[in-house]
Amino acid sequence: MKTIGFLSFGHWSPTGGSATRSAADTLLQSIDLAVAAEELGADGAYFRVHHFARQLASPFPLLAAVGARTKRIEIGTGVIDMRYENPFSMVENAGAADLIAGGRLQLGLSRGSPEQVIDGWRHFGFAPAEGETDADMGRRHTEVFLDLLKGTGFAEPNPRPMFANPPGLLRLEPHSEGLRDRIWWGSASDATAIWAAQQGMNLQSSTLKADETGEPFHVQQARQIRRFRQAWQDAGHARTPRVSVSRSIFALVNDLDRAYFGRGTSSDQVGIIDNMRAVFGRSYAAEPDRLVDELRADAAIAEADTLLLTVPNQLGVAYNAHLIESLLSHVAPALGWR
Numbered sequence: 139m140k141t142i143g144f145l146s147f148g149h150w151s152p153t154g155g156s157a158t159r160s161a162a163d164t165l166l167q168s169i170d171l172a173v174a175a176e177e178l179g180a181d182g183a184y185f186r187v188h189h190f191a192r193q194l195a196s197p198f199p200l201l202a203a204v205g206a207r208t209k210r211i212e213i214g215t216g217v218i219d220m221r222y223e224n225p226f227s228m229v230e231n232a233g234a235a236d237l238i239a240g241g242r243l244q245l246g247l248s249r250g251s252p253e254q255v256i257d258g259w260r261h262f263g264f265a266p267a268e269g270e271t272d273a274d275m276g277r278r279h280t281e282v283f284l285d286l287l288k289g290t291g292f293a294e295p296n297p298r299p300m301f302a303n304p305p306g307l308l309r310l311e312p313h314s315e316g317l318r319d320r321i322w323w324g325s326a327s328d329a330t331a332i333w334a335a336q337q338g339m340n341l342q343s344s345t346l347k348a349d350e351t352g353e354p355f356h357v358q359q360a361r362q363i364r365r366f367r368q369a370w371q372d373a374g375h376a377r378t379p380r381v382s383v384s385r386s387i388f389a390l391v392n393d394l395d396r397a398y399f400g401r402g403t404s405s406d407q408v409g410i411i412d413n414m415r416a417v418f419g420r421s422y423a424a425e426p427d428r429l430v431d432e433l434r435a436d437a438a439i440a441e442a443d444t445l446l447l448t449v450p451n452q453l454g455v456a457y458n459a460h461l462i463e464s465l466l467s468h469v470a471p472a473l474g475w476r
Contacts, residue, residue: 139474139476140442140475141181141380142180142444143180143182143214144175144183144447144449144462145184145216145446145447146171146449146451149452150192150452151192155452157453164193164451165200165203168200169204171449171451171455171459172204172211173204173208174459175462178462181211182211182212182213182244183208183214184215184244185215186215186216186217187215188251189222189258190253197218198234204239205235205240211242212244213235213244214243215246216246216342216344217322217324217342218245219248219249219250219251219276220248220249220277221259221272221275222258222259223279224279225279225282225286226282226310229286229287229310230312232287232314233311234312236314236320237312241317243314245320245322246323247283247323248276248324248342250272251412252411252412257272283321284318284321284339286309287317290309291306292307293308294307294308322334322339322341322342322380322382323340323342324342324344325343326347326414326416327347327350331343331362331365331369334366335367335369335370335373335379336369338375340380340382341363341379341380341381341382342384342446343359343363343438345385346411346419347362348414348415348416349416355420356436356437356438356439360437363381363441366379380443381441381443381444382443383446385422385436386423386448387421387422387447387465388421389424389425389426389461389464389465389469390423391464391468398453399421401423403423404420404423405420406419407420426468426469429469433469447461449461449462
């Protein structure tokens with residue numbers, strides 16, 4: 139059994155052929171797709187966060203809205219750039235969204251990705267401390283966020299408050315019990331996967347990774363997952379961690395699928411991203427029987443307990459629901475995922 143969800147980057151563009159021509163289109167259709175995915179039997183609705191771009195950027199209003207419209211499906215991010223986040227206000231926003239959703243939030247965090255603007259986090263009022271990189275700052279924000287999520291009081295109460303306080307030091311409210319165990323880290327390297335395990339976060343590994351050995355993407359990613367799990371065990375955490383991988387998977391079951399995606403096989407690509415040599419995983423697009431064979435050979439999918447299907451959100455809710463349904467009906471059962 140695998141947990142299967144979708145991951146949307148939430149692109150929008152006022153161009154011909156796009157079903158999401160505005161930010162409002164993207165936000166409202168994201169909610170509708172989550173509702174449709176739940177009805178189809180999918181397990182998760184996840185959203186990417188990018189600032190200064192025509193994409194989803196402010197996750198908590200969207201997560202709260204999806205939580206209010208759904209009952210069962212997990213609701214998450216993949217990922218929130220922690221260089222831009224105030225951990226204190228984020229704890230309040232996350233707590234509120236999780237309570238609205240009944241404890242279904244699965245928050246993916248990271249140090250971020252290449253940006254639309256130069257040092258965009260500075261416009262949000264943040265700057266690395268002396269001797270820090272921006273990545274260090276993102277991890278520092280994350281550590282503060284994780285500590286605050288424990289719900290331990292830390293603030294000295296006013297002796298003459300406007301409202302009566304509980305005894306002792308005060309914590310941020312609203313507090314959502316259990317959310318601390320549903321935080322994930324989006325890792326591009328083995329080293330940061332090990333750090334995530336040490337911090338007690340679940341692991342999100344996407345469709346790109348630091349090219350650390352020159353091996354195929356899925357082989358390197360599978361090794362990253364194994365190193366994460368070993369580091370988790372070494373840290374002595376009591377619970378079992380979760381691991382997700384993201385993939386672009388298209389089961390070609392009709393002529394429209396073939397027109398969009400039936401252009402032959404793809405392969406791993408190597409490139410430079412943020413001054414890092416990275417390997418980008420292939421997309422999968424084939425008739426269901428062949429697709430099953432190809433996915434069965436993906437070592438990282440085999441290692442993970444959660445699969446996030448990246449969806450082309452600009453093709454609209456109905457077509458993306460069709461892609462999710464095709465995976466759940468034609469592929470997942472044959473692989474023993476359902």
